[in-house]
Amino acid sequence: MSGLLDAAILLIPLITGMTTGYLTRGRKIFNAGKVVSVAILLLIFSLGFSIGSNTELLAVMPKVGMYAIVLLTMALFFSTLFVKAVRKLVKI
């Protein structure tokens, strides 16, 4: 249930942001690019913080690396394959 609530709650800022952006379109209110950079760095730092303080997670890191390689290879292979198929179908 908490997972369900988390997912729904996270869509609220995204949709609110889109609505705000659409309504204030063409007006430059503040330097959003800089604020985005700060938010990203804060987010990455705190992600690192929770990874670093989780000793169980640090222990399974080598395994995570193997998972990452398999998942990335599969994602890249099928993305390319599907794009090739679409190009054949609609001739882009």
Place this chain on the structure above:
Amino acid sequence: MMKYILPTLALGILAGYLNNSFGTPLLNTIFSEHVFNFSLIALLFLMGLLFAADKQSMGQIRKAKLKILLFPLAVALGSLSGGFIGGLILRIDMLAAMGVCAGYGWYTLAGPLVGQLFGLEWGALAFIVNFLRELFTTVATAIVVKVDKYAPIAMGGATTMDTTLPIIMHYCGQDTLIIAFSSGFTLTMAAPFTITGLSLIAH
């Protein structure tokens, strides 16, 4: 910006590790929960705002015909299938594996968001997978373009609207700009929705 990401992550891991050994649990709660949630919500709000406020990006997609949207759709389905098959091969939670791949290369979002919705170990995996996706596209475009002119755009996923766009245009040709940009743009928009959607199914 890019050059600050890895040092910041490393610094965060080090700080978390040191705090775990010598510090207080309070600091852990502040960073792992409050700062994390606050910046994630702020980032999602700002990204939504920037997308909707940018007349040019929306106009570019409208200018290109609707069939151009098949391109990011194929990349999205390909990434999700990759996650599914990869999950099968590794015998791990398939929905979480699909969530990891549904970042489409946008690691700054996918890592934290997947971590929040599926658990921290999946967040770490999502960060690595999507970071490597961008890195691989940057490094391998020159070679991959020989397989198919549009293969680098498929691999780049969401990153083809900004970070990998110059490289893709350089190697795949100026005419790929609209497809690369609109594909990256659509996938960037789709990433948070796909990841939260998968977590809704999982719960």
